[in-house]
Amino acid sequence: MSEDTPGCRAVPLPTLAEPERLRSLAETRLGATPDEAFDRFARLAADLLDVPVALVSLVTADRQFLPGATGLPEPWAARRETPLSHSFCQHVVEIEAPMVLPDARLHPRVRGNLAIEDLGVVAYAGMPLTDLDGRVLGSLCAVDSKPRAWTAEQLRTLADLAAACSSELRLRIALRSAEQARRRAEEAHDRLAMLAGMSETLGGTLDVATAVDRLGRAMVPLFADWCLITLTDPAGRPRSVSGAHRDPDRAADLARFAELLATGLGPDSVIRSVLRTGRPVIRGTATPADVERGTTEPDLAPLAERLGFGSHLSVPITAAGDRVIGAVTLVNGPSRRGFDGSDLRTALDIGRRASQAVGNSRLYGEQRHVAEVLQQSMLPTLPVVPGVELAARYQPAADRVEVGGDWYDAFVQPDGDLIAGIGDVAGHDIEAAATMGQLRNLVRGDAYGRDDPVDELMTHLDRAIQGLPVPTVASAVLARVRPAASGLLVSWCNAGHPPPLLVPADGPVQVLDGIRGPLLGLAHPPRRARRELTLAPGDTLLLHTDGLIERRDRPIDEGQAELVTQLAGAAGLPLVALCDQLLAAAQRREDDVALLALRAR
Known part of the structure; x- marks a missing residue:
């Protein structure tokens, strides 16, 4: 059969593809599956008009589907849909009016339609099914397999049934519209909530x-x-x-x-x-x-x-x-x-x-x-000292842009001794960084060229902070390291700072708690005390600031114990690797971290 044969067109009728009609059709939420309400309309039409087949047909741009049907032969009864090549109802949509055919085989519009041969459609009467805006969505139709002269009473009955069927379609569309309106209102509410919370989330x-x-x-x-x-x-x-x-x-x-x-x-x-x-x-x-x-x-x-x-x-x-x-x-x-x-x-x-x-x-x-570059510029280059391996690290807090007050230092005296120090100035801003720079320079100026014990150096530092004056309160550990017959002799003084840790080449980690004096910068500085130990070859002394062990959600003693656990078995690590490992383990730091480690060779 030619594609140009009437009723078997290759191109859908323009009316069928109208977007508003298709949107209304989609809102019925009906498809190629039986629907009890529309099956009931089909049965009523078949009974009242005494026909073998009655259909509720909804027509899309490329097919018709049948939510209501009775009397269809297989396989169409199971499929509940046909291509447009088998559709008379498409013409009801096109002309937007009833279509009544006593014998379809004689009608030029549909005589080539495959429904005549495949579905046995000979007599056809179809009434439009419309939405609230009058758009024709399909047809309620009565079908006979032999010619038939439709009576006025039969057509009036079919029209009444089509009006009731249209009401059911409109109800489905209205329910769908109400559901969409409710969903859009909920969506709008959720979007407002999203926007309200987004600034806080992103901030x-x-x-x-x-x-x-x-x-x-x-x-x-x-x-x-x-x-x-x-x-x-x-x-x-x-x-x-x-x-x-x-x-x-x-x-x-x-x-x-x-x-x-x-x-x-x-x-x-x-x-x-x-x-x-x-x-x-x-x-x-x-x-x-x-x-x-x-x-x-x-x-x-x-x-x-x-x-x-x-x-x-x-x-x-x-x-x-x-x-x-x-x-x-x-x-x-x-x-x-x-x-x-x-x-x-x-x-x-x-x-x-x-x-x-x-x-x-x-x-x-x-x-x-910029802050990190500034901070790093304030930190010294570690000296090369015979018999001593040195490593240091500084890392700012993960969630701040300000430079901080943590510092470390190491320098060689004219007599060959090594002075090592670490400290923490109160505050986390540019003033704290500036004060940190002053304090580090005071340590150098106070200690360089003097062979005083470290406790006396720390006392001199107290006096300098008060006398210059330097407006700060700070903690620090200051150590003097010199060669000894069995390794390195270390003497140190602690001013309110976390204690150093000894990581022996062979043995358990020790926290060198001992005497911890008051902070630097107090109005009436006390007499300072010192302690001494000898580092055997392979032993490591670790100085650190409190950012390595302190968290807001736990006591600092727990952080200290965790650090000791991390250092267990780490004596064999290269010093640089040891420092990197400690920093990597300090996740979600709430404070800056400074480390200074020295090992006897």
């Missing part, structure tokens, strides 16, 4: 990677099926792309998509347009072909299809002066509704909050880098 960190991760998790799946956050380098080029997906099983695909996107944006890319112009872009309907047009990476379109690509929108992330530093891209799969103007307004709000968070994180990162 809880000054780390860019953490802020971006939190942003993605806040938007998915509430606002989108998946998202991308693109950040630029100073030249405005994409520097990093990350995101989140509602399906954890798609994490690998999303990571690969983000990796390729960072270098694969083409000149027609939506994200590149947003980065260049600072203007948002929204596409209520999209396909992976759109991705293909906007990228130089051929693998991105297949990845987008696996991730789900039905609509998207992108908004800028800006810094001070409206300089674009990134973009937020939201994507919904084909099964989720497309983005609209309301979504765009919400996304722009998210973009503004992301701008503040990312901008603050970047500023923090820059300031932190």
Whole structure:
């Protein structure tokens, strides 16, 4: 049979594809499965009109499905749907009026329809089924397998049944609309809650990677099926792309998509347009072909299809002066509704909050880098001393940008003795760092060239702090190290500082607690005391600040005991590796950490 034969067209009727009609049809939530209410209408029509077949047919752009049916032959009775090649009801939708045929074989519109041969349709009477706006969704039809002269009474009965059937369809649509309205209200409430909490969520960190991760998790799946956050380098080029997906099983695909996107944006890319112009872009309907047009990476379109690509929108992330530093891209799969103007307004709000968070994180990162460089510039280069191995580390707290007051020092006296010290000035700001620099210089100036015992050096330091004056309270350990017949002789004085630890080459770790004097900088400094020990070859003396062992959620004694446990069996480690291991174990530090370790060779 030719494609041009009437009733067997290859191209669907234009009316069938009208978006509003299809949307209304979808809102009935009916499909190719039996529905008791509509089966009842079909049975009533068959009984009242005395026909072998009656159908409630709803017509899409490419098929008809039958939620109500009686008398259909197999396999159609089980399938509950037919292609349009077997549909008379499509013409009821097209003409938006009843269609009554005593003998379809004689009617030019449908005489080529395959329903005549395959379903035995000869006589046909179909009444429109409409929604509240009068759009025809389908037909309630009566069918006979032989010619039939339909009476006025039969057609009036069928029209009455169709009106009642239309009411049932409208009720289904209204219930669906009410459900959608309720869902949209809940969604709007959830979005407001998300926006209300987003500033606090993003403001809880000054780390860019953490802020971006939190942003993605806040938007998915509430606002989108998946998202991308693109950040630029100073030249405005994409520097990093990350995101989140509602399906954890798609994490690998999303990571690969983000990796390729960072270098694969083409000149027609939506994200590149947003980065260049600072203007948002929204596409209520999209396909992976759109991705293909906007990228130089051929693998991105297949990845987008696996991730789900039905609509998207992108908004800028800006810094001070409206300089674009990134973009937020939201994507919904084909099964989720497309983005609209309301979504765009919400996304722009998210973009503004992301701008503040990312901008603050970047500023923090820059300031932190400057602070660390400043701090490191205040720390000395360790000397090379015969018979002594030295290693030191300084690491600032993970969640602060300020320079701190922790310090260490080691220098060689004219007579060859080594003076080693470590300390902590109260405070965590530029003033504490400046005071730390003064204190370290006082230690050097006070001790250099003098062979006084370390307790007397510490007493001189007390007097200098009071007399100059240096406005500080600080803790410190000062040690003098000199060669001895059996290794190294160490004498030290402790001014309110965590005690040194001895890590013998062979034996248990010892906490050298002993006499711990008051802090430096007190109005009436006390007489200081010293202690001595001998380091045999391979023995290690560890000096550290309290950031290594102190936590707000536990007593400092527990931190001290944990440090002793970490040092057990570490005597054989190279000194540099030992210091690195201790820093790595100090997770989520709440304070700066300084370490100074010396080992007898």
